[in-house]
Amino acid sequence: MARQPSRQDWIRRAAPSSRLERIEAYFGGHGYDMHRHDTYAIGRTLAGVQSFHYRRGLRHSLPGGTLVLHPDEAHDGQAGTEAGFHYRMIYVEPALIQQILGGRPLPFIRDGISDDPRLYAASDALLQATGQAIDPLQEDDALFELAHALCAAAGRKTGRRLPDHAAAERARQYVHASLGQAITLDDLARAAGADRWRLSRDFRALFGTSPYRYVMLRRLDLARRLIAAGSPLAQAAADAGFTDQSHLTRRHVQAYGMPPDRWRRMLRA
Incomplete structure (x- = not known):
């Protein structure tokens, strides 16, 4: 399929929320080059076939499943057929998931697509049309259900040292307060009160990406x-x-x- 974007391609963004970003989009062919971001991308294909390269494989999302792209995992996006694809997506910061999970490692859906019915139901309220407002309390309830549904769909992992959530969160808050200046790992370690390399490991485990x-x-x-x-x-x-x-x-x-x-x-x- 040609990599040129279709003239009909569009993206709609929902009204701003303090907790997450919501979009709805259509692409007739090539959508996105390979890229990675530091949020969960959770969504569903509404029509067509949504194809994407992810973790050394080519995936195909159809209506009825849930897309769950883990933070910092490279992926692209294109139509799997000439009909194009229509989808909705939310982008959720790992720090928000951590507020709910209390410091457990982030849940990971290996293949980027899940047929777990609990996960589909939990994401439903957040994947409404972009023109549909979501009540703040409803949004909080839905995020709680989503975090726990992600854990259930990912399965439990045992035997791992729990990351130092409090120290990593102090480092994260330092970043938000210091964007106007250069920031080093030593700066973050001092703000966190933690060893720089343990902080670097814990930051990745808790927030899905490196401090840089x-x-x-x-x-x-x-x-x-x-x-x-x-x-x-x-x-x-x-x-x-x-x-x-x-x-x-x-x-x-x-x-x-x-x-x-x-x-x-x-x-x-």
Whole structure:
């Protein structure tokens, strides 16, 4: 299938939420290049065949299953047939899952697609149409059910040392308070009160990505908010702490599989 994006491709974003991002999209052919981000991507295919490379295999999502892409796992996206594919997706920060799980390692769905009925039901409230508002209390309840359904679908793992959640969370909070300056692993270790290498291991286990990528993706979050609000790309790059627009573009492609200019043009209110 040709890799050129279809003229009919579109993305709709739900009204902003303090807890997660919700989108609905359609792609007629090629959607995303290989990329990885530091959130869970949880969704469902509404129509068509949603194909993607994931963990050394080609997966095909059909209506009726649940997509669960683990943080920091590389994947792409394209239509499996000429009919294209229509889907909804939520992006959930691992830190939010950790608030519910209390420091257990993140649940991992190996193949990126699950037919677990509890997981399908738990994600239902969060995967409503983007024009449908979700009550904040309903959202909290749904996130609780989703976290525990992920654990059930992933199965239990035993015999592992529990990560130091409190120390890793102190480091994460330091990142959010310090995006305007250079951040080193030593800075994070001092803020966390932990050994730098144990902190690095625990951060990955608890939040699904490395400290460096976590910092970079928070800068991308800021740039995308600015771009969606109408800021020129060069200005958004500067305001978010990138060296220039090219730096922003390279990092955006790595994280989201498309340049920021294409993402901006596809947005629909």
